[in-house]
Amino acid sequence: MQSIAQSYNLLPATIIRMNPRLRDGTVNPGSEVVIPPFNGIVVEVARGQTVRQIASRYRVVQMYYLR
Numbered sequence: 001m002q003s004i005a006q007s008y009n010l011l012p013a014t015i016i017r018m019n020p021r022l023r024d025g026t027v028n029p030g031s032e033v034v035i036p037p038f039n040g041i042v043v044e045v046a047r048g049q050t051v052r053q054i055a056s057r058y059r060v061v062q063m064y065y066l067r
Contacts, residue, residue, distance in 0.1 A: 001025045004033065014039045 001022065005012040016022050018034040027033060043054060054060075 001027065004035075008035055010036070011039050017042055 001012045001015060004027065005015055008015075012025070014036060015033065016025075018036050022033070041058070043058070045054065
């Protein structure tokens with residue numbers, strides 16, 4: 001996992017978050033792996049929750065969310 005992450009300038013945790021079946025850190029030949037374009041997190045948004053509330057919770061500076 002480390003070498004795959006390094007190839008894309010990502011953290012292993014980022015790839016694992018996008019691919020929960022890889023939690024043990026091993027990738028089998030022929031497996032499909034989702035590679036996100038950058039490090040980050042995936043959050044579940046509750047009905048009625050605003051972008052501002054999510055940004056505040058994760059301490060994201062306004063200019064970095066929802067371009």
